[in-house]
Amino acid sequence: MEKQIIYNSNLHFEHEIWRRELFFWQDELIIFNNRLSELVTRWTKKEVLKQLDHFQNEFILHGGVIEDLLEEMEIHESRMADQDLLSHDAMDTMMVKKHMEFRKKWKYRKRSIQLLKGNSFVF
Template identity: 40%
Template sequence: METKPIYNSDLHFEHQQWNKELAFWKDELKSFQNRLDELVIRWTDHQVLAKLDQFQNHFNIHKNKIDEFKENIHAHELNISKHFEANENAIDRVHFKQHSKFREQIETQRDIYNDLKKRFFKFLSKYM
């Protein structure tokens, strides 16, 4: 079985896609924050406020994760540019393993975020 090279341009493309997705998440979290702010004003029930606080904490964790991912993507992009300057178009196995691991982390975070959104929308439908 022939091993095909993994080109830096392919990784760069994937990074661009991830950055767009992360920007969308960050923007979406701003909308969710606005909803939280509205609900804090409307409700005085301690159970509802505790749930709002939980969502606030989850949103903050996710915002921090977005920033961490953006930093990692930027670092990997710098690595790719160094390879490009050295006329190396394909990534080596070590860096590809790192990229694959990072891809898994993005996919896991995507699942976590989608679950959070579902729970938040369910909460909003009950308390808005």
């Protein structure tokens, strides 16, 4: 069985796709929070305000996770750049493992954001 070589450039490309999507989600959260602000001024029922508060908390939580993912990706990019300086085009096993773990987190977060967006459009 032949070993698969995973190149830094491929992982960097994947990071760029993720980074752009994370920035997009950040922009969406700003829009959602602006919409929440509008709704809070229109509604006085406690049940509705409670639900709006729940969504605000979810948006804050997801915003924090997005920041964490961006930071983690930046660290990984820095390590990849260090390898490039050493003229290593291929990732070592530990770095690939880290990337695969991050990919798993990414897929989970993407699904979580999709669910949040689906639930948010109820209001």
